[in-house]
Amino acid sequence: MASSAARLPLPALFALLGALLPGTGGAQTSVDPPEDIIPRGGSMQVTCRASCDGNAVLGLETPLTKKEVANGINWKTYELSDIQEDSTPLCFSNCNGIQSTASVTLIVYSLPKRVELAPLPPWQPVGEDLTLRCEVEGGAPRTNLSVLLLRGEEELSRQLAEGETAEFTLLASRGDHGANFSCRTELDLRPKNRGLFQNSSVPRQLRTFVLPKTHPHLVSPRIMEVGTQQHVNCTLDGLFPASEAQVHLVLEDHRLETTVEYNKDSLLATAYIKANTEEEGTQQLTCTVTLGNQSQWTLENVTIYSFPAPILTLSPPNVSEGTVVSVECKACAGAVVTLQGAPAGPPGPSAQFLLNATSNDDGRIFLCSAALEVAGTVLRKNTTQELRVLYGPRLEESDCPRNWTWQEGSQETLKCEARGNPPPKVVCRRKGGNGSSLPIRKQILVKRQISGTYMCQAMGFQGEVTREVVVNVTYNSNQVVTIILVAAAVTLISVCTAAYLYNRQRKIREYKLQKAREANAMKLNTPP
Numbered sequence: 001m002a003s004s005a006a007r008l009p010l011p012a013l014f015a016l017l018g019a020l021l022p023g024t025g026g027a028q029t030s031v032d033p034p035e036d037i038i039p040r041g042g043s044m045q046v047t048c049r050a051s052c053d054g055n056a057v058l059g060l061e062t063p064l065t066k067k068e069v070a071n072g073i074n075w076k077t078y079e080l081s082d083i084q085e086d087s088t089p090l091c092f093s094n095c096n097g098i099q100s101t102a103s104v105t106l107i108v109y110s111l112p113k114r115v116e117l118a119p120l121p122p123w124q125p126v127g128e129d130l131t132l133r134c135e136v137e138g139g140a141p142r143t144n145l146s147v148l149l150l151r152g153e154e155e156l157s158r159q160l161a162e163g164e165t166a167e168f169t170l171l172a173s174r175g176d177h178g179a180n181f182s183c184r185t186e187l188d189l190r191p192k193n194r195g196l197f198q199n200s201s202v203p204r205q206l207r208t209f210v211l212p213k214t215h216p217h218l219v220s221p222r223i224m225e226v227g228t229q230q231h232v233n234c235t236l237d238g239l240f241p242a243s244e245a246q247v248h249l250v251l252e253d254h255r256l257e258t259t260v261e262y263n264k265d266s267l268l269a270t271a272y273i274k275a276n277t278e279e280e281g282t283q284q285l286t287c288t289v290t291l292g293n294q295s296q297w298t299l300e301n302v303t304i305y306s307f308p309a310p311i312l313t314l315s316p317p318n319v320s321e322g323t324v325v326s327v328e329c330k331a332c333a334g335a336v337v338t339l340q341g342a343p344a345g346p347p348g349p350s351a352q353f354l355l356n357a358t359s360n361d362d363g364r365i366f367l368c369s370a371a372l373e374v375a376g377t378v379l380r381k382n383t384t385q386e387l388r389v390l391y392g393p394r395l396e397e398s399d400c401p402r403n404w405t406w407q408e409g410s411q412e413t414l415k416c417e418a419r420g421n422p423p424p425k426v427v428c429r430r431k432g433g434n435g436s437s438l439p440i441r442k443q444i445l446v447k448r449q450i451s452g453t454y455m456c457q458a459m460g461f462q463g464e465v466t467r468e469v470v471v472n473v474t475y476n477s478n479q480v481v482t483i484i485l486v487a488a489a490v491t492l493i494s495v496c497t498a499a500y501l502y503n504r505q506r507k508i509r510e511y512k513l514q515k516a517r518e519a520n521a522m523k524l525n526t527p528p
Contacts, residue, residue: 028100029058029093035105037192040140043081046104050074052095062089083108086141109189112139112161115201117183123292124172126210126240134166134183134201148184150200151176161185174240177208209292211245212238218287218298223374224275226306232256232273234287236296237266245291251302252283275304282375303375310337310370312383319357321391328352329368329383340367355387362389362421392462393424400426400456400467406446408475413443416456416469424460428469431455438471448473 032047050056051074058076060066064087070077080089086108092101118133132149139145139161147166148158157168166183170176180203187197220232232249239245242262247269249256256271269287283304288297310331319325329339330350339351351368355361368383400416418424428438431453438454451473457466 029091029102031089031091031102031104033104034102035107037107037109037189037194038083040084040108040110042083042108043079044083044106045069045077045079046089046091047075047077048091048093048102050093050095050100052093052098054096057094059092060089061092062087064089080106107141107192109144109187109194110138110140111187111197112145112185112199113137115183115185115199117181117201117204120181120204120206121293122207124176124206124208125292125294126172126174126208128172130170130172130206132168132170132181134168136161136164136166136183136185139185139187144188146186146188148186150182150184151179158186172206172208174208174210176206177241178205180205207244207292208240209244209294210238210240211289211291211294211296212236213296214238215296215298216287216289218285218300220273220285220300220302222301223303223305223377223379224273226275226277226280226304229272229274232271232285234269234289234298235266236289239265239267239289239291242267245289248286248288248290250286250288252279273302277306279304280306301375305372305374305379306332307335307370307372307374307379307381308332309381310335310368310383312339312366312368312385314366314385314387317385318388319390321357321359321389323357323389325355325357325387326352327355327366329370331370332372335370335372338369338371340369357387357389359389359391359394359419359421361387362391363387388421390421390462393418393420393458393460393465395426395456395458395465395467400469402468403470403472405472405474408446408448408473410446411443412446414438414440414469414471416440416467418458418460418465420458420460420462422461424458424464426456426458428454428456431468446473448475 028051030049030051032049036044038044046060048058048060050058056074058074060076060078062080064080065082066078066080066089068076069079074093083106087106088103089106090101090103092099114135114137116135118135120132121130124130134147134149136145136147142161145161146158147161149156149168149170156170159166182203183201185199190196214236216234216236218232218234221230224230234247234249236245242265245262245267247258247260247267249258249269249271251273256273258269258271261268261270267289273285281304283302285300285302286297288295310329313326313328315326315328327339327341328350329337329342329352331337333349335349336347337349337351339353341355342351342353345351364387366385366387370381372379395416395418399419404412404414406412414428416426416428418426426440428440429435430438438450444450451471454469454471455466456469458464
């Protein structure tokens with residue numbers, strides 16, 4: 001068999017001869033089938049015929065592998081095998097010296113070797129164009145091959161497969177979030193009675209998102225004292241899908257333990273800041289919200305400070321009357337103290353003065369106030385201290401009046417209080433006589449027997465003092481006579497009342513007896 005390179009020009013030569021030298025008497029060559037479509041690597045049979053009166057010389061010129069499988073008068077059938085590409089075999093005949101040809105059109109079809117949707121971006125912003133690429137390797141004939149872009153089973157777009165890559169542009173929307181996209185090829189050979197052949201890629205899921213241009217709203221304390229704990233929160237609205245957003249709250253290089261609550265299109269992140277000594281100073285608190293491949297953040301300054309309460313010292317805190325006491329107040333560096341009772345002086349972290357303690361200073365409360373400015377805010381802390389002054393008993397008129405006047409039979413309380421530190425004990429005893437005592441701060445029934453003069457004595461650690469107190473009891477001396485007269489008057493009224501009642505009953509009886517006599521006299525004077 002001649003090589004393909006030697007046979008390639010023959011069909012064109014025969015076609016040219018057939019066109020230039022048409023056969024007489026209607027002699028011609030025909031082929032069956034005149035065209036066909038077969039799968040790549042397939043085989044088929046081609047029959048060449050010659051229409052002439054005598055025996056014709058027939059043949060088939062093709063670079064394909066051929067084999068004569070049948071023949072007859074003026075016809076031959078060949079089997080073509082392992083057909084890999086489109087071809088145009090040429091039947092030729094020589095009938096009575098007249099050459100003619102006929103060709104058969106063979107179209108080879110094949111399904112794509114590979115259909116794949118190129119990887120999608122991890123996240124796609126809503127409202128932006130997304131280009132999806134369908135990669136198609138192989139497949140023929142390309143004029144019958146279409147590439148489709150699918151969302152689930154919904155066809156979004158299609159185009160002819162002109163190259164190995166088909167591109168589709170999609171405007172991403174919220175509805176595309178979580179949707180599966182895929183490519184499908186359709187080799188439509190139905191016009192050639194070979195059906196419709198489909199091949200699909202593995203689907204890929206698209207994730208879309210919306211991250212607003214606004215910054216998160218961060219609520220945090222501006223200042224914090226060492227050893228305290230404060231609550232911070234960060235919010236952001238307009239997210240989609242909000243549950244996919246990541247939130248980080250970071251104080252300088254320390255990431256805070258954060259709790260996040262998601263709503264439909266917003267989030268709320270909460271955390272606690274614990275102010276430590278090593279973090280003292282101005283720290284940056286950052287809230288970062290990340291969704292998709294984008295982030296929004298907000299930064300606030302938090303100043304952590306140390307401000308212990310001022311130290312107020314009374315030296316000594318417990319003194320006897322007449323002792324000099326040193327009062328001193330000290331605060332931390334940078335603070336300004338104000339000590340109550342201290343003379344005016346330049347502002348600073350300390351102040352002091354001396355005090356000659358008297359009884360009036362017992363229980364006196366000294367106040368030391370410290371002020372510290374932190375990040376533009378003036379903070380204040382106070383410390384108080386009580387001074388105890390020891391002094392002897394005091395019995396003053398205001399605490400223990402000298403004269404008391406009570407009405408006999410009333411309920412009264414003797415009030416005689418003594419001042420002193422420690423508090424003295426007070427006892428009031430009758431002056432002279434048996435020295436009976438009179439209860440203090442206790443309610444008693446006033447009798448005339450308690451009238452008299454009493455010596456009230458206050459005894460304490462620092463000594464004792466006495467005070468004379470006079471109790472007067474008033475009463476009415478004609479009280480017995482009044483009672484007798486009242487009793488006599490009552491008796492007289494009773495006697496008079498009894499006499500009146502007796503006389504009235506007597507008169508009633510006499511009246512009834514008179515009436516009875518008059519009635520009997522009338523009966524005697526009446527004739528029978």
